[in-house]
Amino acid sequence: MLLSIENLNLSVRDHQILRDVSVEVAEGETVGLVGESGSGKSTTARAALRLVPPGARMSGGVTVCGNTMTDPAVVRQVRRTTAAMIFQDPRSVLNPVRRIGDSATERLVHVQGITRAEARTRIAELLVEVGLKDTERLLRCYPHQLSGGMLQRVVIAAALSSAPRLLLADEATSALDVTTQAEVLALLRRLQRKREMGVLFITHDLHLAAAYCDRVYVMKDGSIVNHQKGSEIFVNPTEPYTRALADAVPVLPERDPVEVRP
């Protein structure tokens, strides 16, 4: 298992945020973690990398690629190379006054210790891989000059630069238009297959998780309430909360069959 979270409990000041959460992600697998705000889905992902709020008490086991996440040195190593995380708002992780190229090469230069010039070539290659053109110009741009979809691709490219085995995507496409979202997801899937990467895909959108993920965990009030295959979750939701969540999402009516044009 790439990521294995076992019976994770987390509380901050007598307030229990996670209860007995167990999540597994295998190589090359896309696993969805779905829930409404405050369900603990983001906290779970962050706890996987031991990014917990100050004063939090944690129990249970977390291993990433076989590394037990307790020793600070191991945790640092995992955060630097084995796992990467991307967030909803790419603007919040990119320094607005630094050029894209400087932000994107940071991981390579600091972690792998290669020169800035080498890092730029590597990032440029990755940018092409995430479907961006004119990379030389892009690397000289500032974040405000690019659209959200482009920035999210840049962030993905930067996250992939250290060749992580595990990607934690926290609402990574939620702020994007549906078409852009689909493009970014298609890209992510391609890269994932190529690199045999495991993805923990956190979203509030049950439809999206069902359509995109191999397996889906549904969270409510800090606990996992359902665990099903993505393809089955709408056909046969086995659990009442999942059903309620599925029913709450408005669906488009069936489209009329397209007439064959002569």
Place this chain on the structure above:
Amino acid sequence: MNDVVRVDGLRKAFDATRRSPGIVAVENLSFRLGKADAIGVVGESGSGKSTLARMLVGLTRPDAGTIEFDGRVREWRERGRVARLRRAKEVQMVFQDPYGSLDRRLTVEVALRDVLRRHQVDSSAADARIAELMDSVGLESRLLASRPHQLSGGQRQRVAIAKALAVEPAVLVLDEVTSALDVSVQAQILALLTDIRARTGVSLIFVSHDLAVVGKVTDSILVMYRGQAVEQGPTSDVLRRPQHPYTEMLLSSAPGPGWRPERVAELRAAFAVAHDQ
């Protein structure tokens, strides 16, 4: 002649100078809206739908075109309190951000009373009206003493709707009002809007990027792409038999059974090629 709203040839460009035409946000846009009808304005970010919403309520001044409420053309030169209060009764707006759209100093009651006082509801009638408003947006009266930071996102959005309704507007513009909410809360707000429309006869202009959400609450849909209306028609027709390739692409983009991101990406690339020609 019974149209509550008539919009003709609306146009807005930003950063226009004598030399460059600027960035066109809305171009030659027209539509009609009858009493108690609901129209959805759909488009991706940058399609001009928010600019359109702001022009409709008078927060942004159009470069060209006319907006009529109940047969009265909106005049931009008109100033003064009487004109302001009359415009307020023509149209109100609810915003996307439930955290920023309420004055954080004021309790729910003070905020509502403030609106009513401004619109000459005397204080004896105000109490009854406040109770009625709270009831109509499904909020318990114990929340009257709460300030915005004590309310959930859904509750804040209900307060914002109550404040807009307090003016008794003919038209309500809703700009992405459910985008920041959880799905279960979103469903409640959508049901509330349908209910309010049926009871008060207010006309709705529902701006959103989400076709499925728009389909829930509207009778007709206007699809915007790069500032222009590419498709306009009854909701069921637009959703079932889209005429424009852009609408079709939008419909295929929404995740659901059989959805594959790769297919959407192909459609989009194909559309971009076809459109640029």
Place this chain on the structure above:
Amino acid sequence: MTIEAHGPVAVATTRKAAPWVFYLCLGLLGLAVVAAVLADWLAPYDPSATDFSALYQQPSAAHWFGTDQLGRDILSRVIHGARPSLLGAIALLAFATAVGVLIGTVAAWKRGWVDTLLARVTDVMFAFPGLLFVVLVIAVFDRGPATAVIGMGLAFAPVIAKFTRSIALEEMARPYVDAYRLQGVGSVELCVRCVLPNLFPTLIGYLVVLFGEGLMSLAALNFLGFGAQPPSSEWGLMVQEGRGGVIQGIVGPALIPGLVIAVVVVATNVVGVRLSDKLAVKA
């Protein structure tokens, strides 16, 4: 860029003064205020009573802080100096705030050429050393406490105007302001009744910090002899009068009021920073 937190757990910490420092500073400020109000009862001696048999006395049981070149009790003078010193700073700040908030709000509200004009005027004021400006004002008008306060106030106003403008712009971009507008609220009412009250929490914290600076600037002005005149025991003036003794190796008369100024300035800073944090959280 993705996760690059170092250390075992990412902990968000902000450097904050320990609680006891805050309470100590609050207590010191309280003491200054009490001295200003109750000087007549607290001071052991008349602040301007000279005693030529006791010049430049070292601190003793009779004179806790010693005496100055005219044999006046320094403790009594410091206590009596609290009132003109604090009142001067308050008046200065009140005047600067009135002017600055007005300019800042109008600039944020009107934008366009009004904003540009006001920005240029405040920039010029910024570039001009405050003290030099006040000296000019005093050269044109009369010297005296009122001129000093007004002159210094004018020098402080641009800072407050800039600050007010930036927070007002941010506030006016919030959708609730648009909502007010759509309800039919006129521009003036919008600024005065809806936006300004929401600026106060941020503004007050800032003003408390500025108070220390104002106190210091006024003291400097009085030290130069442009403000309060003898026999006032305003602290800046006391430093100036005590200057003569320093050459003879007697530092008390100049050092003690100087220290009092420093203590009050530091205390207002600590209290101001904590206060603005508190008010910001509440908002």
